[in-house]
Amino acid sequence: MKKLNQRAWLFVTPVLLLVAFNALIPMMTVVNYSVQETFGDNLFFWQGIDWFEQVLTSERFHKALGRQFLFTFLILIIEVPLGVAIALAMPRQGFWVPFCLVTMALPMLIPWNVVGAMWNIFTLPDIGLLGYFMNHTLGISYDMTQNPLAAWVTIVIMDVWHWTSLVVLLAYAGLVSIPNAYYQAAEIDGASNWAVFRYIQLPKMKTVLTIAILLRFMDSFNIYTEPFVLTGGGPGNSTTLLSIDLVKIALGQFDLGPAAAMSLIYFAITLLASWLFYTLMTMNDNKS
């Protein structure tokens, strides 16, 4: 039998410490809060799973969760096909390649709160370019602060503007990695453009698209800054997404117990949904 060598701990310990300090310990404080009640002065009372029950049965949470899913669904259904379409339309060689790539990358380089502020000003009915144009030139009533639909349209378009590029760049990377022989063979086989897309481009983009969808899912499900700056969750609660609601409960109402319970549920949903996405999308790969 091999002699046990304990030296491996030396190599594992730094990582363990790092993970402990950046994930485990902060997380455990949240777990700690989620099962207790406090009235300040560092006094805590055991509360069991009461906060979890309260959150899970509250209508407010259900509505915020519903809005969150709707938002994520909308942006995925728009950004993924649009991103793929743009990637397909981009030149694959020549003078315009760097131009297209940089133009595409620009929105992603802008800080999130700046994006929110930009779109806020852009859509102001009296001075914003878009807001003024819609209200005064076209005569269409468009005011995010009054109309929930306008608010929704705006946050969705804002996210599409900000993040479609990520899908574009990933899909583009997948496309340029396809050897020319595939296109030539397809041409000789008499394949239509649709068949080329369906049987060559899409399969070759699958890996990167899986990553793109996962990233966009997680980011959009956890989105906070841009809608907070843009609408603050309004008008009313119409754009109060999960994260905005969470911050309201934790920092607005200072209900640390329910906020902690909600954080954990939020985290569990994100994790579960990501796992489901990934499993479903890679399921076919393992089939022979």
Place this chain on the structure above:
Amino acid sequence: MAQITLSNLRHSYRPDPAGDDDYALKKIDLTWEDGGAYALLGPSGCGKSTLLNIISGLLVPSEGKILFDDQDVTALPPAKRNIAQVFQFPVIYDTMTVYDNLAFPLRNRGRDEAIVKQRVTAIAEMLEVTGMLSTRASNLSPDNKQKISMGRGLVREDVNVVMFDEPLTVIDPHLKWKLRSKLKELHQRVRATMIYVTHDQTEALTFADQVVVMQDGEIVQIGTPVDLFERPAHTFVGHFIGSPGMNVLPCEVRGGAAFFGGEQVTLEGPSGIAGDGKAEVGIRPEFVSVSRTGGGIAAHVRKVADIGRHKVVEAIAHDSRIHAILEGDAPNAGDAVMLDFKQSQTRLYKDGWLASRPEGGAR
């Protein structure tokens, strides 16, 4: 099925070619007979892939015409030419089964599902992939993937030509042999014109009835494997085919006779050169005999390589290196020997091109 004629073909990848150097294909006039097995042989970068892509329609030539029988197809896209091409790296449609892969070219042309089934089954049988028909193509090994690529090329029964662009590059050596003989067998069964591009002489010589040798965008020689071996039309062909290649020795021509280092070398026949001057003697290592005594050219042995079946002797005579292939006993390095050239295989080359003629034969 058709006869393919290339007429006055030139191609340049530059928009404004100035001199001959700007052309990847200099001037190609060539006819591929219907049903022939051809190999296009040449070193990397000689223009053979360019020529292939022009025949398939993936490239439009700068000048010249391509005819399939009497129809001018120069401007037709690949799909309209009814040709098939197998690429260096296997191209398969990952998400489809082997069956669907083979059926793809037929289905794209709207063929009846019953015919598709019949053709796919027949081709699968020929390629010995029947057992894999329902497997996902992405799970196959490289050689099987390449078989499927070939199958897609052969599945249409009416193709004008099937082209292979170095199809065995990614295949393991022990499978290369199998696939190569498979191809030869397929050619005999389907009788389609096949053009096989390669830089590997063994592949070319085993596959083809006619080998087209290219160099620097030009066709140097067209002939059977035996022609290329015995009477290379150019010293390049002599070098390129054979292992080691033909010995090419500088010589002086005086009054119709060739002198190598002052010693007369008896040629196969008339020198074919009028007047005196510099030329080259070409003799294959297989036709050089080595003896310790006896007549011939004095030389000393520099090294002897035993390559199993035979020994390759490298000797130096008059500052030129001469290879000889010997069966059985061979001298040792450093020995002084006499080299004798087999007269009927001793050729004379002028400016690289074959000049001498066989005894009594017309040129």
